[in-house]
Amino acid sequence: MSEADFIIRLRGIATDPAARGLADDVAEWEGLVLTHDMIVEGIHFLPDDTPQDVAWKLVAVNLSDLAAKGAAPVGVLVGYSLGDDEWDAAFVEGLDLAMRRFGVILLGGDTVRVPAGAPRSFGLTAIGRAPPGGAPSRSGVRPGDQLWVTGSIGNAGLGLAMRLGQEEANETCLAAYRRPQPQLTFGQAVVPHVHAMMDVSDGLLIDAQRMADASGCEFVLMLEAVPLSAALLAVRPDVVDTRLAAATAGDDYQLLFAADPGAAGAIRDIAAGLNVLATPIGHAGVGAGIVLTHRAQRIVLPERLGFTH
Amino acid sequence: MSEADFIIRLRGIATDPAARGLADDVAEWEGLVLTHDMIVEGIHFLPDDTPQDVAWKLVAVNLSDLAAKGAAPVGVLVGYSLGDDEWDAAFVEGLDLAMRRFGVILLGGDTVRVPAGAPRSFGLTAIGRAPPGGAPSRSGVRPGDQLWVTGSIGNAGLGLAMRLGQEEANETCLAAYRRPQPQLTFGQAVVPHVHAMMDVSDGLLIDAQRMADASGCEFVLMLEAVPLSAALLAVRPDVVDTRLAAATAGDDYQLLFAADPGAAGAIRDIAAGLNVLATPIGHAGVGAGIVLTHRAQRIVLPERLGFTH
Structure with missing residues (x-):
């Protein structure tokens, strides 16, 4: 199933307006903007990308979704696949750097150990405050814009x-x-x-x-x-x-x-x-x-x- | 690095009180309780567990963290690794069933395709409302309790x-x-x-x-x-x-x-x-x-x- 086909199925169960029909990268709920993006080794990053860069990218790709809604970022939760000690330590360093740079706090998350040799995947949920007028969608363009x-x-x-x-x-x-x-x-x-x-x-x-x-x-x-x-x-x-x-x-x-x-x-x-x-x-x-x-x-x-x- | 060692490192950068020192399974922020748990094939579920059961477990393990804080669950964001069509469709069915059972809405998420043969991993962020008196921690036990x-x-x-x-x-x-x-x-x-x-x-x-x-x-x-x-x-x-x-x-x-x-x-x-x-x-x-x-x-x-x- 392609990502697009899967999202069509998910849409059938994402019926709350907060989910925006899963058509907009983010949810808007009670003045908050929420997004969750994953990155996978070999797909979204190279196996020899530095752990600092991978951590940065994980934060940045999610905050970019908040930026697109005019949201002010607040915090993140991180889903982390453990690797070797040096890599893990450097990842935390990169995560810290990115969070400081963009002014977000680490709210929580989870760590798992994947079977040896498996590509590593990381997930991040970012939470921000919606702008006063609400988060713009991608569907509001008017002819003449x-x-x-x-x-x-x-x-x-x-x-x-x-x-x-x-x-x-x-x-x-x-x-x-x-x-x-x-x-x-x-x-x-x-x-x-x-x-x-x-x-x-x-x-x-x-x-x-x-x-x-x-x-x-x-x-x-x-x-x-x-x-x-x-x-x-x-x-x-x-x-x-x-x-x-x-x-x-x-x-x-x-x-x-x-x-x-x-x-x-x-x-x-x-x-x-x-x-x-x-x-x-x-x-x-x-x-x-x-x-x-x-x-x-x-x-x-x-x-x-x-x-x- | 063990999960415990990694969390010790993460704690060093999770300095905001909302994160509760990453010691409590959840964050509490502005009246919300937030948690993120992952499940990995071969670690948290069996490769031949049904997709409906895997989806149920992904929802249930996260909502259990909210239950432990007396929180009322609101919604979830899901990080999903695509598999084969039949499995994916059945997963959505199980997700829908679990969300209806526990009264939560699907707010959003992300799907990725992992390289062939890689174990699949799923992440879920659950959001709930904290109880009026605040979410209890695990550190509040008093002698005599x-x-x-x-x-x-x-x-x-x-x-x-x-x-x-x-x-x-x-x-x-x-x-x-x-x-x-x-x-x-x-x-x-x-x-x-x-x-x-x-x-x-x-x-x-x-x-x-x-x-x-x-x-x-x-x-x-x-x-x-x-x-x-x-x-x-x-x-x-x-x-x-x-x-x-x-x-x-x-x-x-x-x-x-x-x-x-x-x-x-x-x-x-x-x-x-x-x-x-x-x-x-x-x-x-x-x-x-x-x-x-x-x-x-x-x-x-x-x-x-x-x-x-």
């Missing part, structure tokens, strides 16, 4: 290729893969202005398609507007293929959001004030699916829009 | 032996292993009367020792008072070895609690009203550790008091 993305896209995907020795390494891309930075502060600041928001974890195009589908809109995305970092453009030419690769790579943990064009000034001010890049990359219209353009030329969508699990 | 346990002890351990074909099966013990029943209603009702409460998951003796240690008390336990079911005594003679085996078997998910002897009448009334067995099994004194007696004779503690992970 401007579509925005924070930060740079594709750095982490290239960083993974560097980790695998397929590319000459540079620090910016490696860091994006190793230590993703959830956009918590920006998410909380921008949330009053957005109609919909989600984090980009599986690839910009696939996540944009999910938002378009959930909202019943068409998204027109300008590939040339997708923000690529100088670090990425230092090793890749600025051509359509580079931009398609970046827009279908995963692990960005940036925010994708939709807002009324009239909010653009306020959004730019927030971004400037927080020193966060926020870039308009297209708009929503009446219709369905993704239309991709590059310098006003329509581009055929790649077969693979990002990661599906 | 009476020690109580709910239900029968040892059924699930014998049920596991039956599942493994080591014993002729009977329904009561098999059901105790397959479908543990967290004592949620009794926990909420009795909580105003207890000084300390925890669930018995790793074995009555080891869990009693943990409560004695946490409270800085000695526990004197009368082995002959430990409640054994008719189903257990139908296949085992009522001798010291039978009682020691029951008191060191795991998976009971009964409640162990300490209360002033003056509260005994109220506790008996609550138990009678809810049709739950509640049995005094000893008392707390000044000192440390466990003293075990059988018909007023002191018994040497077995080397293994229960499961350690």
Whole structure:
């Protein structure tokens, strides 16, 4: 069963409105935003990633879901598979570092020992306070909305290729893969202005398609507007293929959001004030699916829009 | 690193009072009680346990932690490893059944696909409302307190032996292993009367020792008072070895609690009203550790008091 098919089944039993039909990465319940994400060795991280990096990623991917709801993070519960002593100790160190960095407390959790040789998996539940106006969903986009993305896209995907020795390494891309930075502060600041928001974890195009589908809109995305970092453009030419690769790579943990064009000034001010890049990359219209353009030329969508699990 | 050593390290970074020093199975935060437990194939359940039973156990072991704090359960988030289609569908069915039985909603979660052949592991975060007077810890026992346990002890351990074909099966013990029943209603009702409460998951003796240690008390336990079911005594003679085996078997998910002897009448009334067995099994004194007696004779503690992970 694919993850999507399984979630369809789970939806049948997640009938409380707090669960948001399991369509939104988080639950919102009594002013709290709750999320639970797992990472598995060999799937979400490499067996030789450092334990500090694995711990960081476990915290960051969950807090990124809170960031996308404009939530202020509070605490985490961790499900941990014991490994060898050195690894475990370094994991705790990385967990501590990430929790301090993002200002969350360790509320609890559980540890288990998996059979020898089994891949290790870790789970984390993150709890935050919903913003005063409630957490935005991914289904609130309205035709005419401007579509925005924070930060740079594709750095982490290239960083993974560097980790695998397929590319000459540079620090910016490696860091994006190793230590993703959830956009918590920006998410909380921008949330009053957005109609919909989600984090980009599986690839910009696939996540944009999910938002378009959930909202019943068409998204027109300008590939040339997708923000690529100088670090990425230092090793890749600025051509359509580079931009398609970046827009279908995963692990960005940036925010994708939709807002009324009239909010653009306020959004730019927030971004400037927080020193966060926020870039308009297209708009929503009446219709369905993704239309991709590059310098006003329509581009055929790649077969693979990002990661599906 | 053992689970205990790892938790000692985690404690160093779980400095917020809400985490209760990771010493209490749950966190208490702003009127909520939160817990996260994992179960792993081959460790906490058998590869050929039915998916419905695995789902039930995942819910029940977490809600048992809430029961032990007198909390009213609200919702769960589930971390799920995908398997084959039939198994996954049956798991959802079991999850639904358990959630309906215990009145909790599915708030969210995550699904991952583990590499082929890897043991599957599942995590669950349960959230409940703390009782008005706050959640009791396991460290509040006072010398002179009476020690109580709910239900029968040892059924699930014998049920596991039956599942493994080591014993002729009977329904009561098999059901105790397959479908543990967290004592949620009794926990909420009795909580105003207890000084300390925890669930018995790793074995009555080891869990009693943990409560004695946490409270800085000695526990004197009368082995002959430990409640054994008719189903257990139908296949085992009522001798010291039978009682020691029951008191060191795991998976009971009964409640162990300490209360002033003056509260005994109220506790008996609550138990009678809810049709739950509640049995005094000893008392707390000044000192440390466990003293075990059988018909007023002191018994040497077995080397293994229960499961350690």
